[in-house]
Amino acid sequence: MVTNHHQFFFILCIGFYYLIDKTEESIRPRYMETIEESLNDTTHVLSAIVEEEIKKNPNDRFRFKTVVESLFRDPFLNVRKRTFEAKIYSLLKTNADIQMYVTDAKGIVIFDSERFREGLDYSKYNDVYLTLQGKYGVRSSKMFDTEKEGALFIASPIRYQKEIIGVLTVIKPKIGVIPFIEEAKNKFWRISLLVASSIAVVFSILAYISFRPIIRLSQYVISLRNQERKPFPKLGIKELNDLGKEVDQLVLELEGKKYVESYVQTLTHEIKSPLSSILASVELIESHPKEMSRLTKTIEAEAKRIQSLIDQLLELSSLEGKNSIQLDDTIDLIALLEEVIHRFEIEWERKSLQVNTMFPKVPVIIKGNHNYLRMAIENIFRNSIEFANPKDQIRIQLQVLENSKIKLVILDEGQSIPDYALSKVTEKFFSLPRPRDNRKSSGLGLSIVKEICDLHQANLTIRNLEPKGVEVEIQF
Known part of the structure; x- marks a missing residue:
């Protein structure tokens, strides 16, 4: 026991050292973030000075270089000559090391506080390139080959009547920050x-x-x-x-801890579908602004669906280990399937898939839990979309058998399931790579389907088709 006591103390020391070592490593980036924030404010102040000068005489924008020279050349010459003693905490600072350059709308340097950059094309450097595109322009690189630490380059646009006519970049050599x-x-x-x-x-x-x-x-x-x-x-x-x-x-x-971990994974898995729909709708809004009303309704519906999924998964977690649940909902299977197909419409149209349905002409009504049954069907349909190849067909068939049983079949023409995996696909956390990007899911989808089928006393069968494809059958 004494030995264990010493081992624990030794482990505690190692853990404490690791903690402070990692914290010490974070000091440098935190300082750099602070410097970047201050430089960002500085560069916007300087850009605003130039813009105000041009506003006084709009024709000055045609002699942009002269305006910038008149504003900054003498002040920078002056600041280079200045010496001072600034006691910043325990360190003494004696000179200003900040630099600045300005480019025109083409990225050509028209003013440089150090003069050596003037006339150079900086349009491909991130600070200038991104700012000219209306984005946040920042980069960290060396100013000279002999430097070890390099410098921070923070840029802001110079605008005239909302048009970017130039870029102002403030430079802070990192060597001045290292002592701090x-x-x-x-x-x-x-x-x-x-x-x-x-x-x-x-x-x-x-x-x-x-x-x-x-x-x-x-x-x-x-x-x-x-x-x-x-x-x-x-x-x-x-x-x-x-x-x-x-x-x-x-x-x-x-x-009970394992149940928490399992349902965190399930939540992540289930939220992917509505998020994909939201992102797809956002993309379509940009290219089809006339469809904004319909697409924003889709976004709203999917956002509400995410909240609903969270509530449903919490409820589903409470059912694990139970032999039965209340099956009191009257469910129209045809309406439920059409709802699922419509919910995934953007995703299967994006892959140019054809979804063919074969439903009876009269409603097919069963007793069950509407939310859980919809979740099971969505998981199956989502898998069909993900494993189908572009322009493949997905067929959904609903049939009332002679013994009054109901058979639901969802099949696709995508990749078949390897023989070794057929018996494992409903196990938790078992997943196969998607054909498009070899990405694996959380491996919870079909395990949820299996559990929901069991709770509905339905038989789940998954089989390969010839020459390719997969058929999922649920018999109620």
């Missing part, structure tokens, strides 16, 4: 070592106080694991005493 980062790291390590020492002392005291009760509690837990009924020992520490008395309940709760 190193000082912050040194302070962090000093504080961390002090905290670690304090934790070690406190841990040693607590370990000494609680060592003997922990041995007794450990022995009691071992007896529970071996299903031995022993009286709970006197530990003398209230917290440990309460812990031991709750061990039996804790075991039951830990067994």
Whole structure:
């Protein structure tokens, strides 16, 4: 036990070192983010100065280079000559190292605070290229081959009447930030070592106080694991005493942990379909603005569906392990299938698939749980879409058999299921790669279908077709 105690202390030290090491690594990017935020404000202020100058005389936009020269050439010459002593925390700063250049609408540098960039084509550099496209222009690169740290380049547009007529980029060499980062790291390590020492002392005291009760509690837990009924020992520490008395309940709760993990995966799986529909609708709004009303209704419906899925999955999780559920909904299978087909319309039309249906001319009514049954059919139909090849057919057949049983068949002409996988496709977390991108799903779709079929006392059969394709049959 002493050895285990030392091992635990050693592991705790390693974990603490890992924590502070990773935190120390994050100091540099956090500093750089702060610098970038400040530079972003600076460059927009400078751009606004240029824009205001042009507004005073709109013809100045035709002599853009002259305006920029008059605004910034002398100030930058002046700032290069200035020396000062700024005590920033424990570091002394004596000169300004910020730089700036301005390009025209073609990305040609017309002004450079350091002069050597003027006349160069910077249109392919990210800061200029992205800003000219109306995006956030930023890059991090070296100014000279001899540099090790490089610099941050933050750009903003110069506009005249909403038209971008130029780009203003502010440059901050990283070498000026490094001393602050190193000082912050040194302070962090000093504080961390002090905290670690304090934790070690406190841990040693607590370990000494609680060592003997922990041995007794450990022995009691071992007896529970071996299903031995022993009286709970006197530990003398209230917290440990309460812990031991709750061990039996804790075991039951830990067994339920796997259900939580399973349904988190299920939620992720089920949300993919409505999200795909929302994204597809957004894309279509851009190319078909006349369809905006219909597409926004689709987006709203799918967003509500995501919320509904969350509620349904929570309810489904409570059903696991039960032999039966209430099947009180009167379900028109034809209407339900048409609803599912319409919900996935954008996705199967995008792949140029043909969806053919063969339904009886009269309604087919069954008793069941509408939400769960729709979830099962959606999972099957989604798989058919994902595994079908472009321009393939998906056939949905509904038939009332002579023995009054109802048979639903959904089949596609896509890839067949490998023989080894036929018996595994309804197992949780088993998934096959999609033909388009070899992506695997969470492997929960068909396991949900199987569970819902069992709850409806329906038979689920999955078989390969010749020469290719898969047929999924549900018989109620």
